[in-house]
Amino acid sequence: MSYGRTIREEFNHCDPAGIVFYPRYFEMTNSVCENFFREVVGYSYHAMMKDGIGVPTARVETDFRAPSRLGDVLDWVLVVEKVGGSSVTVQLDMGSGGAHRLTARLVLVWMSPEGRPARWPDPIRAVLTAHLETTA
């Protein structure tokens, strides 16, 4: 079960070559994860912050296969690849008009209010596990 989100490429994302500047892609990967937690897991970053919780990104791996241009509609898909004790590995793929552009793999860690990695609470683990998917 994957989670999808569409982002229109705007002026803000582009570099002088007219293509997405790669740090802006990471604003998008963060936004996709943020909305996944809000919409699917049911625990928004905002609610987490109030509770002293966070899910910082511990690792990022990204292959940029083709550039994206101003006006492109970027289709992002997130699948959960692995649920660890206190971490989750998600894979994000992005394409536009059916053509694949980018694959990113992120490891997020559940941090307790004490600022230490902690075991996922069961209800969250259950949702993450339900989104596990084998990726090619």
Added chain:
Amino acid sequence: MSYGRTIREEFNHCDPAGIVFYPRYFEMTNSVCENFFREVVGYSYHAMMKDGIGVPTARVETDFRAPSRLGDVLDWVLVVEKVGGSSVTVQLDMGSGGAHRLTARLVLVWMSPEGRPARWPDPIRAVLTAHLETTA
């Protein structure tokens, strides 16, 4: 006749105090103008760039009246305040949950492929004029 657009405040927009960092508000004002040109004027920034045209911002004036917090849904409204020979003044107001937060006034200039301010083409002037509105 006003133009509206909603932007959810995300992690990306916030400063260490947990409120929108003001340069991110200007990413939003640009996005609202960009989408107004695409959706209402019918001439996207992407199409303009192909034609060697641009509508750079010549002046910005903004009053920040109340802060916005992570998770807020920001409602932006754009009205055209004045259509000049080669410029347009737009007023953008932003609120959330009915409470007003910010007023911005921007002057955009129509730039010819030669990089000089030029007279608005009639069809564009007609659309801009149709969106003229008296603002309080």
Added chain:
Amino acid sequence: MSYGRTIREEFNHCDPAGIVFYPRYFEMTNSVCENFFREVVGYSYHAMMKDGIGVPTARVETDFRAPSRLGDVLDWVLVVEKVGGSSVTVQLDMGSGGAHRLTARLVLVWMSPEGRPARWPDPIRAVLTAHLETTA
């Protein structure tokens, strides 16, 4: 007595037209103010945050007179224009190679830990007042 700071224009600041995207100029105005408080006033934003203090921007007014291109070295100058009870108005001018590009006027407000505008502490008011300057 003015305060100066130099920022080299990099890829990160540019839009698809190869010039500084105006929200990035506001990242620069914030950086100039932030370093003015750290270096001149002697009270960094970091120290303020620890003390529950902030100096949010209440108003911005900017005239963009000429574009800046990748590789330009941007010379910023800040002068204090007016010191109010709980606010300060600063004027920032930016030029490159001697040519003037931009004037920005910002109003910052001293916010108490209770989140209300408060009277500048005397030592800070003294520094701000020492930087008062008549601007053309």
Added chain:
Amino acid sequence: MSYGRTIREEFNHCDPAGIVFYPRYFEMTNSVCENFFREVVGYSYHAMMKDGIGVPTARVETDFRAPSRLGDVLDWVLVVEKVGGSSVTVQLDMGSGGAHRLTARLVLVWMSPEGRPARWPDPIRAVLTAHLETTA
């Protein structure tokens, strides 16, 4: 032979938790690479753009080991890990106050004016090769 660059963490880089938001780290990795090309290779991104050349990032891999806080002085070090036919792999390490925070590995590709990966020109290959270093 490594290349170093120091970046002070400012408001602009921080997320609501007061630590560097990871997309801003990638603005920094890009800035370090950009300045390496300008200062060491002697071919700035600005000059490349005029020549129709680019060195887009094809792959990024980053481990975030410890967070960085507002006011930290971030010391970046770049070494060349591998010089391929048309690509270069660079490793960037960042620390502050002697404590290691982050390792990033980026693959950049030399793109011809025709928009295709092309063989490094000999003078550039020579400089890159001179910066080859075995990393732990």
